[in-house]
Amino acid sequence: MxxxxxxxxxxxxxxxxxxxxxxxxxxxxxxxxxxxxxxxxxxxxxxxxxxxxxxxxxxxxxxxxxxxxxxxxxxxxxxxxxxxxxxxxxxxxxxxxxxxxxxxxxxxxxxxxxxxxxxxxxxxxxxxxxxxxxxxxxxxxxxxxxxxxxxxxxxxxxxxxxxxxxxxxxxxxxxxxxxxxxxxxxxxxxxxxxxxxxxxxxxxxxxxxxxxxxxxxxxxxxxxxxxxxxxxxxxxxxxxxxxxxxxxxxxxxxxxxxxxxxxxxxxxxxxxxxxxxxxxxxxxxxxxxxxxxxxxxxxxxxxxxxxxxxxxxxxxTISALSDNANSVRLSREASDKTVVSSSENQQPVTALKFLPANTAIAIAGQNLPKFIATLDTAGLPRTKLPEFLQLELAESWSWATGNYAIGQTGIAEGNDWILAVSRSAEGVRALDEVAQAKGYSLVPVAIGDSKAIAWTRFKARSQDSLGGRSQRSTVANSLETEILGLHLQQQVEPQTEYETEYETEYEIFASSFPALEGALAASDNTLPATEGFTQAIEALPPGDRNYLYASWPALKAALRPTFPAISAIEAIARPLLSDIETLAATQQDDGTTSLLVQVAQ
Incomplete structure (x- = not known):
């Protein structure tokens, strides 16, 4: 025609x-x-x-x-x-x-x-x-x-x-x-x-x-x-x-x-x-x-x-690179960097070992507060993050300048979160104090052979949820436990000489019990060990140990509120864009970010 x-x-x-x-x-x-x-x-x-x-x-x-x-x-x-x-x-x-x-x-x-x-x-x-x-x-x-x-x-x-x-x-x-x-x-x-x-x-x-x-x-x-x-x-x-x-x-x-x-x-x-x-x-x-x-x-x-x-x-451009406060970069400042060889750069951040294979969105690097700052700069609401990361971030998480990995998983019915970060005993104590100040109790919880701390508090159930129960039953069931998050300490055995230069003690935070159990069991089936992650990282130039790896459906859902054009583009090119499976990115020392889009074969 x-x-x-x-x-x-x-x-x-x-x-x-x-x-x-x-x-x-x-x-x-x-x-x-x-x-x-x-x-x-x-x-x-x-x-x-x-x-x-x-x-x-x-x-x-x-x-x-x-x-x-x-x-x-x-x-x-x-x-x-x-x-x-x-x-x-x-x-x-x-x-x-x-x-x-x-x-x-x-x-x-x-x-x-x-x-x-x-x-x-x-x-x-x-x-x-x-x-x-x-x-x-x-x-x-x-x-x-x-x-x-x-x-x-x-x-x-x-x-x-x-x-x-x-x-x-x-x-x-x-x-x-x-x-x-x-x-x-x-x-x-x-x-x-x-x-x-x-x-x-x-x-x-x-x-x-x-x-x-x-x-x-x-x-x-x-x-x-x-x-x-x-x-x-x-x-x-x-x-x-x-x-x-x-x-x-x-x-x-x-x-x-x-x-x-x-x-x-x-x-x-x-x-x-x-x-x-x-x-x-x-x-x-x-x-x-x-x-x-x-x-x-x-x-x-x-x-x-x-x-x-x-x-x-x-x-x-150079002007964009020089503005560390406003640049949207998943990296730490040059003064924070340790110069390593290209082969060392290709080794994923150790903290990624705590993310299970079913992680939908994974981000890893150094300096967690700076990463959160990039989200603020990019206009992405903090409500997209797990609640435990929203504890007065600037003050409470200022110690977390070492390795970290944060991942969104689909372990439970909703989306759960896992955060592994190089441990600071003083930093963890400060977080516990902030949680207590907000009305949460520190409850010891045994998870297998490990001991975790859960931040919990009681919350009144709504009248609608109580229904027509008896008075005694109503009193017994009028309260429910709200969990802000859980955390525990884990030791990682260094596998390379480079890893020994960084902390091998990590604090694992999770938004739920299933998520924390998944992090502890991840050693048997980790995200970095999956074929998709390995192929993606190997296809990208060596970075400065900052990584993004995400399934397209999960990333699209997270970005759509900030970028409405995603819906329009998807509606027009849906048959072809539906083949996209994952996205991966690394950042090099010169500021160049390399992105890989993987499609179904």
């Missing part, structure tokens, strides 16, 4: 989300298409991973990630002040082709697998383009080149707070060599269809570049409100003609991202083997995460593919 034959349907109301301060979280009618475009751009990077491991082992596919361009050429149309941009540096068709190759290939792949892959791809295309009247296979694929850039160019185009945020979105698509006539035909078909529907566009020229666009009254009702054809090289698409005017201007005045010295220097420090590049202005952190840093800082992100999954190497 071509653009001239399909009438755009009404948008799905289920995609409506409460807007937040970031335009990336804006899911209005216009915003849905562009958020969806971002989703599919990210999905294109992920969907080929299933076949990538086989190609890595069986053929010279490194050319897919080799790129003679030090920067995405299409970012010449992206203002240097843009909040966000994402560039694909290889043909989408090459990434799509990877999806058709199974990770464990057989002479005859199952028809069910191929059919499922095809259905997922088609559904993603339909979800994205349903409201545009465009057919990807007939109208776009024939002329599509090897590079495309999606950008959020402005948080608010008119900078008028009284009418809400009107974000500016831009898509720059490279035209394949010799396919300029097909690209021109695509634009003609699109605007002819809109004219038939009664939406006659206006036209203008900027520096010799023809632009077609809706006026602002009609633009709010359409996703693609302005287009431009730049020679035989690029097509520009936007949600407002003001976006294209700005894009053409910054290209001519060298105030674009491609010619930004700081960005180019930062990208030069990232891995050269990549299939994508991204830019993120960290002002979004300051806006959404309530920081007060006045410096202009950003992160450059290199996206690549490995046999284990999609990788992202994130490099913040």
């Amino acid at each position: 071509t653009a001239a034959a399909q009438r755009p349907p009404e948008p799905d109301e289920n995609l409506q989300e409460q807007s937040s301060k970031s335009p990336l979280n804006n899911t209005t009618r216009v915003g849905k298409f562009w958020v969806g475009l971002l989703a599919v751009s990210l999905t294109l990077l992920a969907i080929g991973i299933g076949g990538f491991g086989y190609l890595m082992a069986s053929g010279p596919i490194t050319s897919l990630q080799k790129n003679s361009r030090p920067i995405a050429v299409s970012t010449a149309f992206v203002p240097a002040t843009s909040p966000f941009s994402l560039s694909l540096l290889t043909s989408p068709e090459k990434l799509l082709a990877l999806r058709q190759i199974p990770s464990n290939p057989s002479p005859q792949p199952t028809p069910q697998s191929s059919d499922q892959n095809s259905r997922e791809l088609e559904q993603a295309k339909q979800n994205l383009l349903a409201s545009t009247g465009i057919d990807y296979d007939q109208d776009i694929q024939p002329w599509l080149g090897n590079e495309a850039t999606f950008a959020l160019t402005e948080r608010d185009l008119d900078r008028d707070k009284s009418n809400g945020q009107q974000a500016g979105y831009l898509l720059v698509v490279e035209i394949a060599a010799g396919q300029q006539p097909r690209a021109r035909e695509f634009l003609q078909l699109y605007w002819q269809q809109q004219s038939i529907l009664g939406n006659t566009p206006s036209s203008e020229h900027r520096s010799g570049i023809p632009i077609l666009y809706y006026d602002r009254n009609n633009a709010s009702k359409n996703n693609l409100a302005a287009t431009a054809l730049v020679g035989d090289r690029f097509i520009l698409l936007a949600n407002d003609v003001r976006v294209l005017r700005q894009s053409i201007r910054v290209r001519q005045t060298a105030t674009n991202l491609a010619q930004n010295r700081a960005y180019r220097q930062t990208v030069a420090q990232l891995p050269e083997q990549r299939v994508g590049l991204a830019y993120w202005d960290l002002a979004d952190l300051k806006t959404n995460f309530k920081t007060n840093d006045s410096k202009h800082s950003f992160a450059a992100i290199s996206l690549g593919l490995t046999a284990a999954g999609l990788t992202a190497d994130i490099r913040p």
